[in-house]
Structure formats: structure tokens, C-alpha cells
Amino acid sequence: MQMPEPDAAIIAKRPEIIDQLNRIVPGGPFGANVITDPDGLRAYECDGLSAYRQLPMVVVLPETTAQVSEILKYCDDAGVKVVARGAGTSLSGGALPLADGVMLGLGKFNKVLDIDYANRAVVTQPGVTNLAISEAVADHGFYYAPDPSSQIACSIGGNIAENSGGVHCLKYGLTTNNVLGVEMVLINGDVIRLGGKHLESEGYDLLGLVTGSEGLLGIITEVTVRILRQPDTARAMLIGFDSAVLAGDCVAAIIGAGIIPGGMEMMDKPAIHATEEFVQAGYPLDAEALLIVELDGPKAEVDHLIDRVQGIAADLGAGYFRVSENEAEREKFWAGRKNAFPAVGRITPDYYCMDGTIPRARLPEVLKRMDEMSKKYELRVANVFHAGDGNLHPLIMYDANVPGELERAEDFGADILKLCVEVGGVLSGEHGVGVEKRDLMGTMFTEEDLNQQQRVKCAFDPDSLLNPGKVFPTLHNCAELGRVHVHDGQTRFPDIPRF
Amino acid sequence: MTDRLLPQTKKDVLDIIRAAIEDKQTLEIIGAGSKCDWGRPVNSAALLDLTKLTGIMLYEPAELVLSAAAGTSMMEIQQALAEENQQLAFEPPDFSLLYGGNNSGTLGGTIAANLSGSKRLQAGAARDHFLGFEAVSGRGEQFKSGGRVVKNVTGFDLSKLLAGSFGTLAAMTSVTVKVLPKPDKTRTVLLYGLEDDAAIKALSKALQGPFEINSAAHLPANIAVRSSLSYVASSGGSVAAVRVQGPGPSVEVRCRAIRALWQASGDVDELHGHNSDILWQEVRDIANFLSNAEDQIWRLSVPPSAGAGVVAAIASQLDGEFYYDWGGGLIWLAVAANAGNSATIIRQAVDNSSGHATLVRASAELRSNVDVFHPQPAELARLSRNIKSSFDPAGVLNPGKMYKADG
Numbered sequence: 069m070q071m072p073e074p075d076a077a078i079i080a081k082r083p084e085i086i087d088q089l090n091r092i093v094p095g096g097p098f099g100a101n102v103i104t105d106p107d108g109l110r111a112y113e114c115d116g117l118s119a120y121r122q123l124p125m126v127v128v129l130p131e132t133t134a135q136v137s138e139i140l141k142y143c144d145d146a147g148v149k150v151v152a153r154g155a156g157t158s159l160s161g162g163a164l165p166l167a168d169g170v171m172l173g174l175g176k177f178n179k180v181l182d183i184d185y186a187n188r189a190v191v192t193q194p195g196v197t198n199l200a201i202s203e204a205v206a207d208h209g210f211y212y213a214p215d216p217s218s219q220i221a222c223s224i225g226g227n228i229a230e231n232s233g234g235v236h237c238l239k240y241g242l243t244t245n246n247v248l249g250v251e252m253v254l255i256n257g258d259v260i261r262l263g264g265k266h267l268e269s270e271g272y273d274l275l276g277l278v279t280g281s282e283g284l285l286g287i288i289t290e291v292t293v294r295i296l297r298q299p300d301t302a303r304a305m306l307i308g309f310d311s312a313v314l315a316g317d318c319v320a321a322i323i324g325a326g327i328i329p330g331g332m333e334m335m336d337k338p339a340i341h342a343t344e345e346f347v348q349a350g351y352p353l354d355a356e357a358l359l360i361v362e363l364d365g366p367k368a369e370v371d372h373l374i375d376r377v378q379g380i381a382a383d384l385g386a387g388y389f390r391v392s393e394n395e396a397e398r399e400k401f402w403a404g405r406k407n408a409f410p411a412v413g414r415i416t417p418d419y420y421c422m423d424g425t426i427p428r429a430r431l432p433e434v435l436k437r438m439d440e441m442s443k444k445y446e447l448r449v450a451n452v453f454h455a456g457d458g459n460l461h462p463l464i465m466y467d468a469n470v471p472g473e474l475e476r477a478e479d480f481g482a483d484i485l486k487l488c489v490e491v492g493g494v495l496s497g498e499h500g501v502g503v504e505k506r507d508l509m510g511t512m513f514t515e516e517d518l519n520q521q522q523r524v525k526c527a528f529d530p531d532s533l534l535n536p537g538k539v540f541p542t543l544h545n546c547a548e549l550g551r552v553h554v555h556d557g558q559t560r561f562p563d564i565p566r567f
Numbered sequence: 568m569t570d571r572l573l574p575q576t577k578k579d580v581l582d583i584i585r586a587a588i589e590d591k592q593t594l595e596i597i598g599a600g601s602k603c604d605w606g607r608p609v610n611s612a613a614l615l616d617l618t619k620l621t622g623i624m625l626y627e628p629a630e631l632v633l634s635a636a637a638g639t640s641m642m643e644i645q646q647a648l649a650e651e652n653q654q655l656a657f658e659p660p661d662f663s664l665l666y667g668g669n670n671s672g673t674l675g676g677t678i679a680a681n682l683s684g685s686k687r688l689q690a691g692a693a694r695d696h697f698l699g700f701e702a703v704s705g706r707g708e709q710f711k712s713g714g715r716v717v718k719n720v721t722g723f724d725l726s727k728l729l730a731g732s733f734g735t736l737a738a739m740t741s742v743t744v745k746v747l748p749k750p751d752k753t754r755t756v757l758l759y760g761l762e763d764d765a766a767i768k769a770l771s772k773a774l775q776g777p778f779e780i781n782s783a784a785h786l787p788a789n790i791a792v793r794s795s796l797s798y799v800a801s802s803g804g805s806v807a808a809v810r811v812q813g814p815g816p817s818v819e820v821r822c823r824a825i826r827a828l829w830q831a832s833g834d835v836d837e838l839h840g841h842n843s844d845i846l847w848q849e850v851r852d853i854a855n856f857l858s859n860a861e862d863q864i865w866r867l868s869v870p871p872s873a874g875a876g877v878v879a880a881i882a883s884q885l886d887g888e889f890y891y892d893w894g895g896g897l898i899w900l901a902v903a904a905n906a907g908n909s910a911t912i913i914r915q916a917v918d919n920s921s922g923h924a925t926l927v928r929a930s931a932e933l934r935s936n937v938d939v940f941h942p943q944p945a946e947l948a949r950l951s952r953n954i955k956s957s958f959d960p961a962g963v964l965n966p967g968k969m970y971k972a973d974g
């Protein structure tokens with residue numbers, strides 16, 4: 069993975085850039101808002117994909133939209149690159165700094181601005197954590213549905229930039245389906261508002277485009293999300309199977325019966341063991357695959373659906389079945405799954421978390437081939453899946469201190485993602501492309517596909533100053549991309565009926 | 568007479584668009600033509616008619632996914648889904664009556680207009696169910712985006728841009744959508760006799776409860792009386808309605824709770840499955856309720872709690888008929904064909920809250936003279952133009968359909 073060559077001329081201008089940033093965002097009683105010392109910068113050198121590290125040229129922590137606008141306008145004029153950072157939990161290196169770039173941290177945008185129950189919407193600053201939104205409305209019985217496992221730490225702005233998912237997304241949608249509006253600053257300093265408390269925007273759906281755009285199109289400075297009423301009841305069940313194939317069949321049968329559970333997750337045997345050792349959730353250690361199925365809604369509905377799911381599981385020969393009897397038990401059932409990453413972290417010096425999506429029906433085949441790859445690369449793998457929507461998180465275990473193992477883990481990971489694409493799936497379900505999957509984009513997209521995406525980038529950021537080096541394997545110049553390719557005058561269509 | 572080009576394959580579409588670029592000609596993209604009067608009139612050298620690109624290419628009910636050629640009729644799609652007891656959860660409206668046609672359009676056209684019905688309130692819009700596409704851009708390049716799986720953050724979500732772009736960016740040749748099971752049971756709870764403001768507050772109160780309401784409408788008395796259902800028409804007053812769907816036992820419990828919640832506000836009643844379907848179809852398809860075929864029809868999207876206020880502001884200056892969907896957040900408004908200044912009055916009222924107003928039906932003359940789509944602030948308009956030219960720099964596709972400046 070190669071990042072663009074830092075621009076020596078920009079680095080030479082560092083003192084001047086720092087002066088300008090200090091002018092725009094003066095320090096307050098609690099210290100400077102512009103960080104320049106190596107120790108201070110160290111805290112920003114990587115995100116959740118810690119295999120890649122780079123000290124940023126400088127970090128700036130603005131507090132207002134006007135400051136963000138001024139910073140961007142200055143950077144645009146001076147030709148300085150900008151990388152946004154929310155909480156820095158990205159698993160794809162989306163917030164990896166640049167040696168010749170300003171890192172713009174949104175940590176000070178940390179207030180919930182407006183809670184509007186009549187319109188079931190919350191307006192918040194982007195640095196507020198995902199969980200804090202749910203907590204702010206919990207007293208009134210509401211919550212914000214998308215719930216990434218990192219929800220205690222990750223910011224809502226980062227969620228929008230990554231279009232993050234979580235276990236509730238099967239029934240309640242991804243970030244993109246739950247965001248109503250944003251305020252955003254463009255690289256030229258323009259402040260635009262997309263959407264709002266109204267449900268639908270008209271014109272080109274820039275809100276939809278910006279969601280999942282990984283900080284490449286603008287800096288989000290305010291967010292409006294839709295909140296949902298908490299269900300009356302939620303109950304989780306554990307269903308153990310002798311084989312992943314049967315567990316996969318069970319998932320298909322539940323959905324085939326017209327049931328869309330609040331969450332439907334799967335773990336394979338290594339993941340069951342790792343999590344059970346870590347949190348003692350009561351998982352069956354002899355099962356080859358474990359489903360956690362949660363049903364939520366009115367009590368009558370939950371009881372009814374639990375019976376139906378139990379029937380489906382029994383017909384498929386489930387060897388283990390347990391339903392949570394109270395809230396504490398429900399949380400315990402989830403504790404293992406929600407802590408799967410740290411749990412695996414305990415049994416291996418390092419792990420590498422993958423994030424492909426496949427059509428669900430291909431699961432058995434993909435598992436089998438992953439097993440073969442595990443043997444080939446001589447690295448263990450534990451699997452957790454968002455089974456309901458085919459999103460896989462294989463956790464490849466390795467030891468970075470053993471020469472060559474990191475590279476082997478990366479090659480193994482790349483093979484898994486290529487396999488996902490081969491069976492009709494995609495490279496990333498929710499963690500984003502970032503730097504991590506950037507060079508694999510060609511396995512899913514043609515050059516024309518990628519060029520069109522980059523032209524959209526050019527429409528927002530013609531000099532490619534926002535988060536360059538992420539998402540796209542080759543950086544094209546916008547003028548070159550904009551040219552229309554004229555064909556040689558032979559494209560006629562004699563066979564096409566005209567009248 | 569404009570040429571009508573009828574490509575049979577996506578390669579034909581590519582050739583036609585490339586030829587148009589070379590010849591500096593323009594094309595108007597049409598599906599079945601069911602909504603071609605939505606948007607500004609397009610003056611193009613030829614029609615690019617996609618109705619020969621038909622057929623369901625992939626439908627896997629257990630995977631909740633369907634792909635079809637863009638010109639496949641909605642009728643064919645709905646039929647295939649019904650056979651598996653599935654549906655498009657965004658409930659695309661059928662505007663054949665509204666526009667005086669006789670077909671319900673194509674899948675590509677539904678997506679290009681981002682058309683959703685009452686259930687959008689809970690289930691999301693067409694764009695939320697649109698997973699991927701193949702298309703030919705106005706540059707004469709074939710490209711794709713998205714895929715066939717729901718969880719996908721690989722690259723920019725160009726599907727969102729294409730949904731609601733009214734054929735101004737690219738000609739879609741195939742479309743992949745998420746499908747969902749049909750609910751077991753449907754019920755609608757009715758609340759009679761409230762003024763707009765009180766009705767929308769009652770809807771909001773119900774929507775804040777744990778009832779999983781997926782549709783919420785309010786019909787003022789003059790609209791309710793046009794319903795074909797006597798439960799709705801014969802009360803003589805206004806009718807507010809919410810729909811709940813799901814497994815039988817759950818629907819019954821939720822209906823009872825909503826009735827209890829509303830009891831103190833007015834008379835309450837309940838519609839069963841078949842009548843529910845009729846009511847929500849009437850709400851969705853408009854023409855039964857706003858039945859004068861000459862009227863201008865406007866579609867307003869505002870914060871739900873602002874709905875009644877926006878309407879009151881408009882009604883004080885303009886005679887019209889209206890009703891509310893999406894808990895007050897969607898307003899369908901009919902004003903006389905010759906009502907002067909309607910655009911200014913309506914848009915001023917909307918701009919005082921937030922949202923937009925679209926002129927959905929009007930004479931070609933009016934549609935070329937006023938902004939059909941809500942005018943955008945300068946920075947946004949600039950960005951929209953950049954987006955348009957990133958896909959279609961020469962302005963070959965549907966010139967001027969959305970914005971005058973692109974014509």
C-alpha cells in the first residue's frame with residue numbers, strides 16, 4: 069500500500085500553515101487548538117487500522133462551522149490537503165493522516181443541539197458519539213437504530229462518512245437510511261445544507277451520496293438523524309448447529325418465512341470459543357455454528373415469532389436452543405458477539421478484521437474456501453457474521469512480530485475479499501474502503517466505473533485536496549477525467565427500430 | 568416529428584448515446600411514458616425509449632433481491648413478487664390516473680423518479696431499496712455502481728444520485744432492488760373529525776408510541792368524502808388514519824393500543840385488510856382524492872409538525888384542495904390550472920420551515936415557465952450543475968428536465 073508522495077513544498081511551508089491555523093482557531097483557556105508537537109501528534113497517527121501509521125503535518129480542532137469554512141478555504145487557496153477525523157475508530161484507514169496534510173479533528177463538535185420528538189429527529193454536532201444520541205433520548209423511550217459495535221466511541225460524523233452498520237441494521241437500515249440531513253462545508257469554504265427534518269429531499273440526492281463518501285467530499289459539521297421508539301419487548305435466542313451449512317439454511321428459512329428479526333448474527337466455532345472464554349455468555353462450546361436471533365416489538369409479536377423461529381430451527385435439527393428470559397440475560401447473549409473483536413484479540417497477538425458481503429446462499433461455499441485458505445496461509449481465522457445480510461467479519465489471527473506474518477495476513481484478507489466479489493458480493497459491507505481495500509477496487513469495478521466515481525469527487529473537490537489517497541487506486545487529474553471521449557463516427561445503429 | 572429510438576440491448580443504448588454525442592444531438596429518455604409530464608418539458612432531437620429492455624434477470628426471494636432490465640413494467644415486477652408473497656416495501660404509486668395514462672410505468676422510471684408511497688414513512692423511499700444499477704452516462708460510457716447485496720459501502724453510492732435524477736445523468740439499463748416479505752396482516756385505525764393541526768398532533772402522538780405505524784395520513788372533510796370506502800366517506804368530516812402491519816397477534820394488540828390512545832380525541836374506528844388496502848392505494852395514487860384533471864398538482868415535503876402551518880399559510884392566499892401523508896410531512900395540493908403566482912406563494916410557505924415543493928402536474932406551458940423543482944441556494948445549484956456535467960458534460964440527456972439552466 070503506497071500513499072501519494074508528500075509534497076515537499078507544502079511541508080516547507082509548515083510554519084506558515086500553522087500560523088494561519090492559529091489565527092483561524094485561537095487557543096482557549098484549556099490550551100491550544102492547533103497541535104504541532106510530536107507527542108501531541110502521536111495520538112492522531114493512526115485510526116482503528118493500526119498497521120498503518122503516519123504523523124500528520126499538523127492537527128487543528130475547530131469549534132464552529134465558520135472556523136471549518138475558513139480552514140478549508142485557506143487550505144484550498146494554499147493547496148494544502150485535509151483529512152477529517154471523528155473518533156478515529158475506522159477499520160479501513162479512512163482517517164490515516166498525511167505527512168503533508170492538515171488533520172481536521174471534530175472532537176470539539178460534541179453537543180446534541182435539538183431533540184424533536186414531534187418530528188422524531190435529533191440534530192447534533194458530528195463529534196457526538198453514536199451511543200450518546202441514544203442516551204440523550206432514552207428517557208423518552210427512543211433510540212438511534214444503527215448500532216456499530218464501536219458505538220461507545222465512534223462519532224456520528226464518522227458513521228455518516230462510513231455509512232456504518234450494526235446488528236440492528238437488518239430490520240432498521242444502515243446509517244444512510246436513518247440520516248435526514250447534514251450541514252457540510254465544501255473545500256472552497258461553501259457551507260451547504262442537505263435534507264433536514266423533512267423526510268425527503270429533491271434534486272440530486274447529495275445526502276445519499278455524501279453518506280459513505282469517507283471524508284472525500286466535504287466536512288460534515290451538523291447532522292440530523294431519525295430516532296425510533298424503543299420496542300416494548302426484545303428477546304434474544306441462541307441457536308446452535310452442528311454445521312455452518314445448517315445455520316445458513318436456518319437464516320434463509322427464517323427470512324423465507326417472512327420474518328425480519330431485529331438482529332441475526334452468526335459465529336463459527338473459533339469465535340464461539342474465544343468469546344465464551346472472554347465473557348462467559350453461556351454459548352454452547354460443542355456447536356459448529358451459533359446463531360443469535362433477536363426479535364423485538366410488542367410482547368405478543370415477540371412471543372409469536374419466537375415460537376415460529378423455534379419451529380424452523382427444530383425442523384433443521386438445531387442441537388441447542390435457548391431464549392433469553394429477562395433483559396440481563398438478553399444482554400449476556402449479546403455480550404459475546406459485541407465483544408468478539410477484543411475476545412479474539414486475547415487469543416492472538418494481532419488480528420486483522422475483514423468486512424466483505426456475500427449473497428447469503430453462498431455462505432457454505434465461502435466458509436469452505438476460507439478454511440482452505442487458512443490452511444494455505446497457515447493462519448487461524450475466527451468468523452463473526454451479520455448473517456441476516458450476508459456481511460462477513462473474518463478475523464485473521466497473526467503475530468506482527470513474526471517476520472512475514474502481517475504480509476501473509478494481508479494476502480489472506482485480500483483473497484477473502486476477492487472471493488466475496490467472485491460469488492456476487494462486495495469488498496466492504498460497512499467498514500469502508502479507505503486505504504485498506506483501495507488497491508482491490510479493480511476487482512469489483514471497471515476503469516469506467518471508477519472514473520465516473522472520481523468525476524463525482526471532482527464535482528466537489530476539483531484539486532483532490534480532501535482525503536486524497538483513500539478509496540481510489542489511481543488518482544486522476546480532474547481535467548483529464550472531464551474530457552469527453554469522442555468515438556470515431558462509426559457508431560451507427562442500423563438494427564435499431566426507429567419510427 | 569421526433570424520432571423514437573428503440574434499443575433492444577444495452578449495447579444499442581451505448582451506440583445511440585455515443586452517436587448523439589458525435590452529432591451534437593439531444594435525447595429524451597422515456598420508459599412507458601407514465602410520468603413523462605413530470606419535470607420541465609424536454610425539447611430533444613429524439614426519444615430514447617427503453618421499453619424494449621425488459622425482463623427480470625434475477626429474483627431470489629430468500630435473498631430478498633431482484634434485478635430487472637430497466638424497461639420492465641411495474642406490472643410484471645409486482646406480479647412476480649406477489650407470487651412469492653413479497654413486495655417493494657416503498658410501495659411505488661401508480662400515477663396512470665394522475666397523468667391520464669393507462670400504465671403504471673417501468674422499474675427504471677420508478678427509480679429515476681424516486682417514487683414512494685405512504686409506507687415511506689417507516690420503510691424508506693425508493694432510493695433506500697435501490698441496491699445497484701448498470702447505465703450508460705451522457706458521456707457514452709457504460710458503468711455500474713452498487714451491487715446485489717444490502718450491506719455495501721464499496722465506493723461512492725452512485726445509486727443514490729441516480730434515484731430521483733429523472734434521466735438527466737445516465738440511461739439506466741438494469742436495476743437491482745431489495746424486496747421484502749408481505750406482512751401477514753394489515754389494519755388501519757381511523758380517527759374522525761379533527762382539524763388539520765389537531766389531527767397531525769394526534770398522528771404524531773401515535774407515531775411516538777411503540778406501535779410500529781408504517782403509514783399516517785390525514786384527509787380533510789372535502790377529501791375524505793371522495794373515498795370509495797363508506798367508512799371514510801360517510802362520516803361527513805375529516806379522517807386521520809394510521810396503518811399497522813405484521814403478524815396477526817401483534818397487529819391486534821397494536822390497534823387496540825392506538826384506539827385507546829386516541830379515544831379521548833374523537834370517534835375511532837378500524838379498517839380490516841381489504842379496506843385498508845383500498846384506502847392506502849387512494850392515498851398513494853392521488854387521483855381519487857385530487858380528482859380535477861385540469862388542476863396543478865403540487866407535492867410538498869416538510870417537517871411533519873410544520874405541515875398544517877404550511878398549508879394554512881398557502882390557503883390564506885390561494886384556493887386549493889389538499890391532504891397529508893407521512894404524518895403531515897407530505898402534502899398533496901391541487902390548485903386551479905390558471906392560479907397565478909402559485910409557485911411563489913407555495914414556495915414561500917415551504918421556505919419558512921424547511922423542505923421543498925415540486926410541481927408534479929401542470930400544463931407544459933406552466934412547467935416551462937416556473938421552476939418545477941424547488942429552486943436551490945446558489946452553492947447547491949452550482950454543485951448540482953457540477954454533478955450533471957460530471958455525467959453528461961454535453962447535456963445530451965433530458966436537457967432542462969430538472970433545471971432550466973441545464974437545458
Ligand SMILES: Cc1cc2nc3c(=O)[nH]c(=O)nc-3n(C[C@H](O)[C@H](O)[C@H](O)COP(=O)(O)OP(=O)(O)OC[C@H]3O[C@@H](n4cnc5c(N)ncnc54)[C@H](O)[C@@H]3O)c2cc1C
Nearest residue numbers: 154155156157158162216217223225226229232233283288
Ligand atoms: C472495535 C471496533 C468495532 C467496530 N464495529 C463496527 C461495526 O459494528 N459496524 C461498523 O460499521 N463499523 C464498525 N467499526 C468501524 C468504525 O467504528 C466506524 O467506521 C465508525 O463509523 C468510524 O467513526 P469515527 O468517528 O471513529 O470516524 P474516523 O475513524 O475518525 O473516520 C472515519 C472516516 O470518516 C471521515 N470523517 C470522520 N468525521 C467526518 C466528518 N465530520 N466529516 C467528513 N468526514 C469525516 C474520516 O476522514 C475517515 O475517512 C468498528 C471499529 C472498531 C474499532
